[in-house]
Amino acid sequence: MSAVAPVLRVAQLVPRTEAEGPGLRFAVWVQGCPLRCPGCCNPEMFAAERGTVTTAEALAAQVLATPGIEGLSVLGGEPFAQTGPVAELCERVRAAGLSVMVFSGYTLAELRAQGRPDVERLLATLDLLVDGRYEKDLPEQQRRWIGSSNQVMHFLSPRYAPEDPTFTAPNTAEVHLVEGRVIINGWPALANRLRP
Numbered sequence: 518m519s520a521v522a523p524v525l526r527v528a529q530l531v532p533r534t535e536a537e538g539p540g541l542r543f544a545v546w547v548q549g550c551p552l553r554c555p556g557c558c559n560p561e562m563f564a565a566e567r568g569t570v571t572t573a574e575a576l577a578a579q580v581l582a583t584p585g586i587e588g589l590s591v592l593g594g595e596p597f598a599q600t601g602p603v604a605e606l607c608e609r610v611r612a613a614g615l616s617v618m619v620f621s622g623y624t625l626a627e628l629r630a631q632g633r634p635d636v637e638r639l640l641a642t643l644d645l646l647v648d649g650r651y652e653k654d655l656p657e658q659q660r661r662w663i664g665s666s667n668q669v670m671h672f673l674s675p676r677y678a679p680e681d682p683t684f685t686a687p688n689t690a691e692v693h694l695v696e697g698r699v700i701i702n703g704w705p706a707l708a709n710r711l712r713p
Contacts, residue, residue, distance in 0.1 A: 523602035525576060526568035528561070528594055531700060532583050536690060538618040538645065538662060539683050540587030543580045547603065550595040552622040556653025558664075562594040573602045577609035588616030588644070597621050597628060600635040607642035616676055618645040625671055646671040661686050 526548035531537070537544040546559065548568025553560075562568075580589050589610045596603045596619050607617045619639070621628070625648050628636050640646070649668035657663040661684055663670065672679055692700070 522572040522574055523605045524570050524572055525599055525602040525606065526565065526570055527576070528559070528568045529695070529698075529700060530579075531695060532579075533586065534590075536662075537590040537592065538588065539616070539677060539681075541585055542588050542590045542618070543583050543586050544590045544592060545576065545580075545606070546592045547594040547596050547599055549598045550593055550622065551598055552595055552650060554622060554651040554653075557651055559592075559594065565598065568594075573605035573609065577606050580606075580610050580615070581613050586615065588618060590618045590620070592620045593622075595622055597623055597636065597639065600633070600639050604635060604639035604642060607639060611642050611644075616644045617642050618647070619643055620647045622648075622650045624648045625669070640673065644672075644674040644676040646673055660684065 525545075528546040528548040530546070531544040534542055534544050546562060548562055549565030550557075550559075550563050553563050557563075580586075589607065591603055591607065603619075607619070611617050625640075625646060628640065628648075647663060647668055647670050649665070652665040652667050655665040655667050657666045657668070660670070670679070670684070677684075694700075
């Protein structure tokens with residue numbers, strides 16, 4: 518009996534960004550989110566049946582073939598809605614020496630309380646976790662890469678330190694042309710100011 522390769526539903530990719538975590542990163546937005554926070558900047562990513570299907574192995578190969586990046590950032594949607602495939606992707610990337618950052622609407626306490634081996638497997642691959650639901654009435658003004666002030670950045674490995682000035686630099690937004698589509702990523706409030 519052959520094992521089935523874990524598949525991911527992916528909403529979008531930005532192969533080179535500085536707006537989704539420290540350094541130059543490959544950003545993957547997964548498709549599907551059961552939390553559906555009011556005011557989310559990615560409501561088109563709520564529906565779990567949308568997006569492009571790919572294997573964790575193929576996506577990891579794409580990430581690792583991208584020159585000059587420091588790491589991988591996984592956003593959504595909700596990465597913990599596809600825990601097994603996202604864990605495999607992150608394991609492959611981290612084993613190659615890149616850093617891994619995940620943004621989740623679940624808190625770290627909620628994730629750990631689930632007591633699920635696949636959740637612990639994914640958490641074990643992370644250098645950084647930004648957790649907590651997006652609260653549109655609590656916009657974050659000080660911390661980089663954070664959407665609302667209730668969210669917490671957890672340093673889960675010694676790779677990064679909270680006192681590093683990178684984590685308090687101003688937020689940015691970027692405009693990319695990816696496969697014929699214009700993608701604006703980064704801090705949503707700043708991105709809104711960029712629109713005509």
